[in-house]
Each structure stands twice: as structure tokens, then as C-alpha cells.
Amino acid sequence: MTVSATAKAAHPSLSPLDKGVPGTISEVTIEAVADQRWSLLREDIPLPAAVIKQDALRHNREWMKSFLEDSGMALAPHGKTTMCPALFDMQLDDGAWAITVATAHQLQVARAFGYSRIFFANQLIGKSAIDYVMRELANDPAFEFFCLVDDLSNVEALASAARAATLGRPMKVLVELGYVGGRTGCRTVEQAMTLARAVHASGTLALAGIEGFEGLIRGSSNTETLAQVESLLGTMVELAERCASQQLFAEGTVLLSAGGSSFFDVVATRLSAARLDRKTRILLRSGCYITHDSVLYVRAMDAMRERNSTLADSHGGLEPALEVWAYVQSRPEAEKAIVGFGKRDISYDDLPVALSWYRPDGGMTAPQPVPAGYVVTRLNDQHCHLSLPASSPLRVGDLIGFGISHPCLTFDKWRVIHLVDPSYRVTGSIRTYF
Structure with a gap:
């Protein structure tokens, strides 16, 4: 199938009106996003933000x-x-x-x-x-x-x-x-x-x-x-x-x-x-x-693995690419953290899972895996309730990356999604049209 180049619509520039885009810019064209050298871990973009690895x-x-x-x-x-x-x-x-x-x-x-x-x-x-x-x-x-x-x-x-x-x-x-x-x-x-x-x-x-x-x-x-x-x-x-x-x-x-x-x-x-x-x-x-x-x-894929492990595991199987990152907003109880994202940011027919965390000023060189025992228990419009061990080091201002369930109902919550490299540097951005 061919796509007519003359028929292609132009993607609007990114601006502070778009969720996940820095408020310090006026406008940035899609083509110029990589030139901004934004980094999620350096806190160049406001959170919550959706990213694709x-x-x-x-x-x-x-x-x-x-x-x-x-x-x-x-x-x-x-x-x-x-x-x-x-x-x-x-x-x-x-x-x-x-x-x-x-x-x-x-x-x-x-x-x-x-x-x-x-x-x-x-x-x-x-x-x-x-x-x-x-x-x-x-x-x-x-x-x-x-x-x-x-x-x-x-x-x-x-x-x-x-x-x-x-x-x-x-x-x-x-x-x-x-x-x-x-x-x-x-x-x-x-x-x-x-x-x-x-x-x-x-x-x-x-x-x-x-x-x-x-x-x-x-x-x-x-x-x-x-x-x-x-x-x-x-x-x-x-x-x-x-x-x-x-x-x-x-x-x-x-x-x-x-x-x-x-x-x-x-x-x-x-x-x-x-x-x-x-x-x-x-x-x-x-x-x-x-x-x-x-x-x-x-x-x-687990069900497929039961009936056809060769296909399910071929080439390493499919990999989760879409994540939503947010800040720890509050640590009101020893075994509870509130994270700054909710139903307006992520699918919730199945609750998201905490994957990685990062402390910007903590001397960490890369995000660390979230250990067992961290469980999302419910979502509000803009808040995530995260159950965790009382000994958890998480504190207000830490970044957490969450894996999503059902891509359809996460994509529709974002007009702009950033592409990131393994170090979570932004290499480009894509627009959705829901």
C-alpha cells in the first residue's frame, strides 16, 4: 500500500498545551524534538509522561x-x-x-x-x-x-x-x-x-x-x-x-x-x-x-506458550515498550505511597505494575528494578495508591515507571508520547489523534 506524500497532514508542533511537554518552551516541531536533548531522568519533562522504549x-x-x-x-x-x-x-x-x-x-x-x-x-x-x-x-x-x-x-x-x-x-x-x-x-x-x-x-x-x-x-x-x-x-x-x-x-x-x-x-x-x-x-x-x-x-503470551512455546519465545518474544512515569507525590503512611498519575493517564481495566524507580539527586546511574511487594491497589483521576513495604526507600520526589495493561486505553490518554533510548533520553515524539 502506498501513502500519498501530498495528502499527508502536518503534525502540529509540541507546546505547553500538550501533557508531558515542558512548560519552558513555546513550540517545538516534531522534527526538532531530538535536538532538545530532553532526559526523563534529568527531569527535563513534566510528569506524568508516557514514553515508548x-x-x-x-x-x-x-x-x-x-x-x-x-x-x-x-x-x-x-x-x-x-x-x-x-x-x-x-x-x-x-x-x-x-x-x-x-x-x-x-x-x-x-x-x-x-x-x-x-x-x-x-x-x-x-x-x-x-x-x-x-x-x-x-x-x-x-x-x-x-x-x-x-x-x-x-x-x-x-x-x-x-x-x-x-x-x-x-x-x-x-x-x-x-x-x-x-x-x-x-x-x-x-x-x-x-x-x-x-x-x-x-x-x-x-x-x-x-x-x-x-x-x-x-x-x-x-x-x-x-x-x-x-x-x-x-x-x-x-x-x-x-x-x-x-x-x-x-x-x-x-x-x-x-x-x-x-x-x-x-x-x-x-x-x-x-x-x-x-x-x-x-x-x-x-x-x-x-x-x-x-x-x-x-x-x-503465557497462554500461547502453553500451546506453542516455539512461537511465543521466538526471537525473545514480544517486549513491553510503553510506560508511564510519575513522581512519588506523598508517603502518608509507612506502607503506602501516593504516585502522581491516575485514570486520566493510564489504562485501568487491569491495574498498572511498578517496574523501575529513580532518585534524581541520589547518585543513581540508572533506574533500579522495583522489588516484589509493591502493588497498585487503586487509581483515582490523578492519583495512584501504591502499597509497599514499610522499609521501602521511596520518598517524595522519586520517579517511578509503570508498566501498562491494554495499550489501547493508555494511548488514548496522550496527545504526545516520547520515544526514549535505554537511558531514557528523548529521541523523538509521536502524536496521537483520538
């Missing part, structure tokens, strides 16, 4: 590239994870086939930055969003757009809008297959087949493939979860083979797409088993791999 970022990119090469899979990383065009560009440089989005706003951001192949992992609903897509398709022959359908009335609405827009080419859709109790998607193969036939008969829509999302499946054990995931993927294959046998797919490569973030190996194995007598592209949409995390996806 560039070495871990590079490692995770290489891990994914190797996995895709070995498995023959394609990747359309979910842009909603980071909403960061700078990271999108890295993923495209690594060979990503497309960028995935899920809302009209995310789509508009991706188009503003010139991305020309977009996978919309949702039904396209509402006049404003549909009109926007039809306009983009009409005005840009190079724009490739794919969206999901799981409802007949939506198929009819899209077909009607495409007909009115006189696009001169069909609009590409994938039938979404879900599961009982899950989120979106047809609940049965028969329901999905009815939808596929309606797409095929519409005249203005093209059935480009089959999609499903396994990421929210949770059984009572890893074994039960795996069985349910495999069941959904197997049903997707059944649906795809039936659509192929009835010649419902449009011309070209058929897409079989799943989320994959926790089940890279399972998606690759199960969807590759489809026999369609057609060229097929197995498309992952993982977005979280690029920064990984310290809780949620660590658990997912």
Missing part, C-alpha cells in the same frame, strides 16, 4: 515481521490501538497490507494522512459516515475500502448509497461471523449465507471475504477458551467454503480476517485450512503487538 519497539516490529514471513499471513494493524500515523508508517514500512479502523473519526484521520487501503472493522452506519466514504471512493480511484456487514438492512443501505454515488466500481464488504453472547456478527452460518447472497445480488456491492473477531472469547480455562476460538475460526472456514462453492465471492483475492492479537498461531493454522480454489489472503488485525504491555498481553 525505542529498542523494545524495534524488537516487536522485527518479531511481527518474522512471524508474517514464516506464516505467510498478512497484517492490517488496528489503528484504533495507537491512532498514531507515525506508528502506522512504521507498520507499513514493515510490510503491513492495510490499516484497520473502526469508527468514522478514525477513518477520517487515516484518510487525512493519505492512507489508501483501509479495512473498516465494523458496519458502516449512518448518513454522514456513508456519504463520506462514497465521496472518498468517488474522488480517489486509488482508495481501497473494505467494511463489514452483519445485517440485511445495512446491506441494503450501502447498496443504495453506492448506486446513488455512481462509483463505477463495487464497494467491497466482508460478511462478519460472530458467536452467541459475543459482540457483532451473524450468529449462524445460514444467517451469514443469506447476507452473502444479498451482497452478491446487490449489483453495487462486492463480497470480498469473511471476517470474525475472536479476541473477546473467554472460557473458564485456557483450554476452553482455545476450543471456543477454534470453533469460531472453523465456522468461518465453513462459511467461506460455502460462499466459494456458490460463487458468491467477487473477483480477486478472498480475504479471511480475524483479530489475532492473542491467537496469532491459531488464526494462521485454522484459517489457512480453508479450501476455496481461489487465491486467499489470511489477514490479521493485531495492533497491540507493536508496544505489547506488562499485564494483559503478557497473560496472552
Whole structure:
């Protein structure tokens, strides 16, 4: 996929209006950030601040590239994870086939930055969003757009809008297959087949493939979860083979797409088993791999290690790259510290974990690992409650770095995130567009 350089939007300069940016500057362009020679440990930037360790970022990119090469899979990383065009560009440089989005706003951001192949992992609903897509398709022959359908009335609405827009080419859709109790998607193969036939008969829509999302499946054990995931993927294959046998797919490569973030190996194995007598592209949409995390996806990799240790540990496995740093704000009790960050700064569906600490005036040459016994017990808007041993040396003014859980819900709290080297010197900054 190519990105039009002329279409790319300009990133606004950093200013004191951005959280995590020094109040002593007026403005600094993104390109000039490295020249400022800021250091987190030297306290050049106000805390809390979110940082990405560039070495871990590079490692995770290489891990994914190797996995895709070995498995023959394609990747359309979910842009909603980071909403960061700078990271999108890295993923495209690594060979990503497309960028995935899920809302009209995310789509508009991706188009503003010139991305020309977009996978919309949702039904396209509402006049404003549909009109926007039809306009983009009409005005840009190079724009490739794919969206999901799981409802007949939506198929009819899209077909009607495409007909009115006189696009001169069909609009590409994938039938979404879900599961009982899950989120979106047809609940049965028969329901999905009815939808596929309606797409095929519409005249203005093209059935480009089959999609499903396994990421929210949770059984009572890893074994039960795996069985349910495999069941959904197997049903997707059944649906795809039936659509192929009835010649419902449009011309070209058929897409079989799943989320994959926790089940890279399972998606690759199960969807590759489809026999369609057609060229097929197995498309992952993982977005979280690029920064990984310290809780949620660590658990997912542990589960993968139980079933596929070779993949989980290949090239050293994925590494947590995203951290939030803050000051010890108060030490009100012997076994309690209050740290200066909270729900407005970090994800909290799983509580963060303390990783490293540093005392600016303490003669330390580098951050030290936080030992066992330091536990985040709750978060307020701007405060973190940290339980610790009474003998802990932590005092007001010390810096602590925290590992996050669920990257999506940390990225969305920052307009600016700094890239840092192993010494926590700022080597650049990236912008998000939530």
C-alpha cells in the first residue's frame, strides 16, 4: 500500500498545551524534538509522561515481521490501538497490507494522512459516515475500502448509497461471523449465507471475504477458551467454503480476517485450512503487538506458550515498550505511597505494575528494578495508591515507571508520547489523534 506524500497532514508542533511537554518552551516541531536533548531522568519533562522504549519497539516490529514471513499471513494493524500515523508508517514500512479502523473519526484521520487501503472493522452506519466514504471512493480511484456487514438492512443501505454515488466500481464488504453472547456478527452460518447472497445480488456491492473477531472469547480455562476460538475460526472456514462453492465471492483475492492479537498461531493454522480454489489472503488485525504491555498481553503470551512455546519465545518474544512515569507525590503512611498519575493517564481495566524507580539527586546511574511487594491497589483521576513495604526507600520526589495493561486505553490518554533510548533520553515524539 502506498501513502500519498501530498495528502499527508502536518503534525502540529509540541507546546505547553500538550501533557508531558515542558512548560519552558513555546513550540517545538516534531522534527526538532531530538535536538532538545530532553532526559526523563534529568527531569527535563513534566510528569506524568508516557514514553515508548525505542529498542523494545524495534524488537516487536522485527518479531511481527518474522512471524508474517514464516506464516505467510498478512497484517492490517488496528489503528484504533495507537491512532498514531507515525506508528502506522512504521507498520507499513514493515510490510503491513492495510490499516484497520473502526469508527468514522478514525477513518477520517487515516484518510487525512493519505492512507489508501483501509479495512473498516465494523458496519458502516449512518448518513454522514456513508456519504463520506462514497465521496472518498468517488474522488480517489486509488482508495481501497473494505467494511463489514452483519445485517440485511445495512446491506441494503450501502447498496443504495453506492448506486446513488455512481462509483463505477463495487464497494467491497466482508460478511462478519460472530458467536452467541459475543459482540457483532451473524450468529449462524445460514444467517451469514443469506447476507452473502444479498451482497452478491446487490449489483453495487462486492463480497470480498469473511471476517470474525475472536479476541473477546473467554472460557473458564485456557483450554476452553482455545476450543471456543477454534470453533469460531472453523465456522468461518465453513462459511467461506460455502460462499466459494456458490460463487458468491467477487473477483480477486478472498480475504479471511480475524483479530489475532492473542491467537496469532491459531488464526494462521485454522484459517489457512480453508479450501476455496481461489487465491486467499489470511489477514490479521493485531495492533497491540507493536508496544505489547506488562499485564494483559503478557497473560496472552503465557497462554500461547502453553500451546506453542516455539512461537511465543521466538526471537525473545514480544517486549513491553510503553510506560508511564510519575513522581512519588506523598508517603502518608509507612506502607503506602501516593504516585502522581491516575485514570486520566493510564489504562485501568487491569491495574498498572511498578517496574523501575529513580532518585534524581541520589547518585543513581540508572533506574533500579522495583522489588516484589509493591502493588497498585487503586487509581483515582490523578492519583495512584501504591502499597509497599514499610522499609521501602521511596520518598517524595522519586520517579517511578509503570508498566501498562491494554495499550489501547493508555494511548488514548496522550496527545504526545516520547520515544526514549535505554537511558531514557528523548529521541523523538509521536502524536496521537483520538
